[in-house]
Amino acid sequence: MYDLIIIGAGPAGLTAALYAGRSRLKTLVLEKIGVGGRILMTEVIENFPGFAGGVETAELIKRMQQQVTDLGVNIALEEVLEVDCKLKTVKTSETTHSAGAIIIATGAHPRKIGVPGEDKFTGRGVSYCATCDAPLYRNKDVIIAGGGNAMAEEALYLTRFANTVNIIHRRDQLRASPILQDKLKENKKIKFTLTSVITEITGSNKVEAVKIKDVNTAQEKVILCDGVFVYIGYLPDTSFVKDKLKLDENGFIIAGQDLSTSEEGIFACGDCRNKTLYQVINACGDGAVAADSAYKYLASKG
């Protein structure tokens, strides 16, 4: 029996664990894949306050993890299968744990385009992680789908390896921050294919081309390429609390200012919750708030 179970060991979960550990709560952190979460799909983070010049995400996570384990908090690599929000029990791949309160910090995963060929070629030319796969595309031509900061950062990273990086975006301009857009425009390897969507990914054994359609003219064309990188947003990893907590239309958990959810004693923080900005720094801020609220909730229960 724990005071607190934290599901997920990304920046939000680790910060919640830091605060819970300092509050002397008997805390268990459960992590499905590995400590860090999807932030590790990015190589370097430049906008975490306190690290002028940027910090490697792996290094930042290592430092956060150290802080948590220094406090004696246990991080177990177990996949959560089911949560009982009333009983506060968590069924995992290994066993069933119970606690006085639960914090959900499971983050989000990349959204798929949803076109023919996407699943077939995943791992054979279709990728959701440039940091992981970019070195496979040395001197190759790649497509990147998306319009936001994540796409822009990864497109720039891809130019270190690829011959050309062609940005396919549905709108006539990107959503990425101006500083990143300037960098994209200055980079000779970057091409722009705007007002366009991918309709199919084709090839024999591996990706050889994408079919695209202009959203204004409905004109279709084929672009030959060796790889397709997808950065069109994220969906929350909240299926295990579907029908148990109040979620928004995309499945993000709805939480109040204190990060309490629709069930007493269940809190949500980081990218799995509905909010306006999804960044490491405010995931960490969330983690501190959720742990503080869980602590107050447990204290109120005696």
Place this chain on the structure above:
Amino acid sequence: MYDLIIIGAGPAGLTAALYAGRSRLKTLVLEKIGVGGRILMTEVIENFPGFAGGVETAELIKRMQQQVTDLGVNIALEEVLEVDCKLKTVKTSETTHSAGAIIIATGAHPRKIGVPGEDKFTGRGVSYCATCDAPLYRNKDVIIAGGGNAMAEEALYLTRFANTVNIIHRRDQLRASPILQDKLKENKKIKFTLTSVITEITGSNKVEAVKIKDVNTAQEKVILCDGVFVYIGYLPDTSFVKDKLKLDENGFIIAGQDLSTSEEGIFACGDCRNKTLYQVINACGDGAVAADSAYKYLASKG
């Protein structure tokens, strides 16, 4: 004419400036006293994720400031006297600035006890900053008023200098986190005077004693001491927007999830706003959210 004026250069304001700078907004940061804000009243911060073993607050602030100035954002030492929330103009001690949007990140200041002698002896035995003044109390006996984490941290710091540190607290137990309470109990220089309030601070030229009253028995007594440190909470620095923005009963700015206030184009972040937890990490998270919301607001205006 700026895109964005950020009032306050503590962790919230600096993180807002970091995000605004990366978004290429023409940004001016206004700071009344000095970059850093009230966090500098604490010597070391142990619960900022990414710094296992803790980091000196002065060092953390220096690193945050560097990140902001690296982006070319200007931090001006000017006191803000008046804000016109409709026109988005900011009148300072030096001049009047105008912008498309304003972020308020002015933080909070220590709450006074409000008893006879407090104002008279401020700077002559009464202090709101142990980090600043503790070395003046080497081998002396001091009182510290409060019950939360800030009090506990500063009481422990005072024991490095003072002979005894007597904690006066209104309730029968502290609110400080268990980890800090354990440290207090283990420290032989710490005394506890619980269920008690200070009713007067006395002396001739400097503090010589406090009068205290037991809140249960109404019994009064005098405790001789050389210094009185006050850690009984904070009040927001928001007087310049009184009657202009929606504030709570203590003057904290009320903001939505995107940190927009009751006036369009005015955003609030950090300790000056009504929220459940006041820590550096979520002040920084706030700063990122406010800058992102300001950016979106400005973009929507064209």
